[in-house]
Amino acid sequence: MIIPVAETNQNLYCGSFTIEGGNFNSAGIVSTSIKSILKKLGIPGDIVRKAAIVSYEAEINVVSYAKKADVTLTVDPEKVCIEVMDEGPGIPNIELAMQEGWSTADQRIREMGFGAGMGLCNIKNYSDLFDITSEVGKGTHLKMTIHKP
Amino acid sequence: MKIEKIVQALGLEVKCAKDWRDREGTGGYTGDLLSDVMGNSKEGYIWITRQVHQNIVAVASLKEHAGIILINSSEPTRDTLEKAEAEKIPIMVSDLPAFEISGKIYNLLTTAS
Numbered sequence: 586m587i588i589p590v591a592e593t594n595q596n597l598y599c600g601s602f603t604i605e606g607g608n609f610n611s612a613g614i615v616s617t618s619i620k621s622i623l624k625k626l627g628i629p630g631d632i633v634r635k636a637a638i639v640s641y642e643a644e645i646n647v648v649s650y651a652k653k654a655d656v657t658l659t660v661d662p663e664k665v666c667i668e669v670m671d672e673g674p675g676i677p678n679i680e681l682a683m684q685e686g687w688s689t690a691d692q693r694i695r696e697m698g699f700g701a702g703m704g705l706c707n708i709k710n711y712s713d714l715f716d717i718t719s720e721v722g723k724g725t726h727l728k729m730t731i732h733k734p
Numbered sequence: 735m736k737i738e739k740i741v742q743a744l745g746l747e748v749k750c751a752k753d754w755r756d757r758e759g760t761g762g763y764t765g766d767l768l769s770d771v772m773g774n775s776k777e778g779y780i781w782i783t784r785q786v787h788q789n790i791v792a793v794a795s796l797k798e799h800a801g802i803i804l805i806n807s808s809e810p811t812r813d814t815l816e817k818a819e820a821e822k823i824p825i826m827v828s829d830l831p832a833f834e835i836s837g838k839i840y841n842l843l844t845t846a847s
Contacts (some may be wrong), residue, residue, distance in 0.1 A: 610813070613792025620796060630777075637796040638772050645768070698785045703769035710773065 597626055598660040604644055606651040606673065609697065616640035619658050619667065626660060632731055635711045636665050639729045642704040643669040649694050650674060651724065664713075665731045675721040683709065683717075735759055735846045737801050737824055740780070744838055746803065746826040750815045754822045759800040761843065764836045768793050775799065782836055786810045791817040799823065803839075805832045 602615045620637040647654040651673030659666040676682045690700020714730035738755040760778035777798040801824040828835045
């Protein structure tokens, strides 16, 4: 479900979205919307492509592991910021989860080509700033910032 | 090189989005891990894969791929075809394995210029 909430004077755009966990049929809808919004705002192509990658990877993590997530997209003159706050199992060891190839994905997820342990690495590599916090049993909070040229 | 020329040269079967065969394929990427493709492929690439489910369309669309080639005569699901049609991503099928179709596309693209 996608709910653009507001366009403010300070920001070029501020909107929120909801990702439904467990539904692979709708996986990619939020990141596709984010990409579409950024393109309409005239954000440069390389920034849009980075935002598409980080938002897609975050979306797939929510679909794979969490119950749901709230996503906020904020665009101001200097940067694009995407925050993803999920209700899910949380990550016990973030340092381990950030290692390429480390994954807790089950067989079904892996057969679809997900769960290769590359998602968080892609997010880190394609964000200029990446912050991740997590609480076991509650959820994970990602904040990705991409600076405009 | 235009998708249509690659289709003709390699005898690919175009399953959907046939109106978009005039798109330029600028390179290729072969892989079945979606995060690998997200992280390493580029805009305009032709993606070669054995994955047939609808999530490949989201990846190809977000990465602005020129098209997707399914290997070993793999059949895309109906959901995949419907989504690809809507997203204007041509899906093509080859009876060759990934190694062979990748080599042929590499040769086509590198000898074309």
